[in-house]
Amino acid sequence: MDWSSIGSFLNHGVHHVLEGWDHLLFAAALVLALSSFWEVFKVIGVFTVAHSITVTWTALRGAPVLPPSIVEPVIAGSIVVVALENMLRRDAHLTARRLGVAFVFGLVHGMGLGGALLENLKDLPAGAAGWAI
Secondary structure, three states: OOHHHHHHHHHHHHHHHHHOHHHHHHHHHHHHOOOOHHHHHHHHHHHHHHHHHHHHHHHHHOOOOOOHHHHHHHHHHHHHHHHHHHHHOOOOOOOHHHHHHHHHHHHHHHHHHHHHHHHHHOOOOHHHHHHHO
16 A cells, blocks of 8 residues: 555545535534533544444455435434434433434445545555555
8 A cells, every 4th residue: 555545545534524514514504503612622523433343243244234315314304313413402411312313324424535545445455445445
């Protein structure tokens, strides 16, 4: 694995986050109802850990966990669920429920990136997948 390949995957990940409107909308919906930096840090951290689990699992397994025909609508639905929760909740504090929602939907959002990452991994040697992740 050479540095240009590592840079390419890093670039892909950054673009996925910054140009992925689904992740940006979901993250915004997650944090809009929170009241402190540490609450935002925790909920985004939980989302990131879950996202990383399914990206890694998908890439190392060499196949999507679920087909995109299921994953993509669930990602869209996750934005709606969190937005509705924001409108219907009365308190503005981080709850175990919000962390659970962030984790579960983080797993699903990670499946989306995992599928895209598989396309980029197909031409790499077998041992290089771990470095790419």
